[in-house]
Amino acid sequence: MSADRKFFVGGNWKMNGTIESGKKLVETIKSAKLDSNVEVVVAPPALHLLPVQEALKGTQIQVAGQNAYHQVSGAFTGEVSVSQLQDANIPWVIIGHSERRTLFGETDANVAEKTKAALKHDISVILCVGETLEQREKNESINVVVRQLDAVKKEVDDWTKIVIAYEPVWAIGTGKVATPEQAEEVHAAIYDWAVKNLGQGATDKLRVIYGGSVAGKNCKELASKPSILGFLVGGASLKPEFVDIINSKL
Numbered sequence: 397m398s399a400d401r402k403f404f405v406g407g408n409w410k411m412n413g414t415i416e417s418g419k420k421l422v423e424t425i426k427s428a429k430l431d432s433n434v435e436v437v438v439a440p441p442a443l444h445l446l447p448v449q450e451a452l453k454g455t456q457i458q459v460a461g462q463n464a465y466h467q468v469s470g471a472f473t474g475e476v477s478v479s480q481l482q483d484a485n486i487p488w489v490i491i492g493h494s495e496r497r498t499l500f501g502e503t504d505a506n507v508a509e510k511t512k513a514a515l516k517h518d519i520s521v522i523l524c525v526g527e528t529l530e531q532r533e534k535n536e537s538i539n540v541v542v543r544q545l546d547a548v549k550k551e552v553d554d555w556t557k558i559v560i561a562y563e564p565v566w567a568i569g570t571g572k573v574a575t576p577e578q579a580e581e582v583h584a585a586i587y588d589w590a591v592k593n594l595g596q597g598a599t600d601k602l603r604v605i606y607g608g609s610v611a612g613k614n615c616k617e618l619a620s621k622p623s624i625l626g627f628l629v630g631g632a633s634l635k636p637e638f639v640d641i642i643n644s645k646l
């Protein structure tokens with residue numbers, strides 16, 4: 397596998413922990429032997445980004461914001477801007493996570509403008525897409541994901557700094573992991589979409605990763621599937637088993 401298609405493991409800590417617990421988690425990860433062929437990115441809460449980044453110095457692990465606002469600055473109380481992430485040397489940001497979409501009302505258009513703004517500020521994007529249970533039961537999974545990707549494509553031409561995370565909403569935090577077949581079906585549809593919309597060159601470099609109840613016990617089987625090029629991990633990224641997930645290709 398070429399360097400720009402390294403297996404990718406993201407840990408989304410969501411709104412959990414303290415500065416101290418974040419540092420402890422970093423120590424656990426640092427003291428383990430990690431597969432050096434894996435790109436690892438952890439997303440602590442915004443307030444913990446800098447201390448966690450400091451604690452990770454000298455390792456292969458980078459940090460990501462969990463969200464960012466597309467405006468550079470201004471009267472947007474409570475928001476962190478893409479340019480503030482850039483100023484703090486934060487190399488990655490998660491955009492369009494389903495919790496942002498469902499709990500905070502982010503639309504496809506919001507996700508598109510945030511993605512565009514992050515890339516403009518030289519921040520790589522973990523772009524989350526995925527269907528709800530109701531949409532899956534109506535056989536709409538692929539349509540939903542394609543609609544979410546199309547919205548971003550309207551604003552963004554260069555996808556070389558985007559990792560697409562397929563996260564079925566029904567699998568997030570529920571313990572109901574998608575079967576490898578379910579994940580592979582949607583990943584294949586995403587690669588098809590990419591061939592049609594981004595061109596072969598971009599597709600060769602594109603990584604589609606899976607998120608939703610990934611754990612130490614299921615990561616190896618998922619990672620063995622050729623279309624699954626990594627994971628976005630929530631709950632298990634706060635536990636020592638995150639190391640097993642990073643090493644799932646070994």
Ligand SMILES: O=C[C@H](O)COP(=O)(O)O
Nearest residue numbers: 408568569608609630631
């Ligand atoms: O961003 C991560 C996803 O929301 C997955 O969360 P989970 O691993 O706790 O299901």
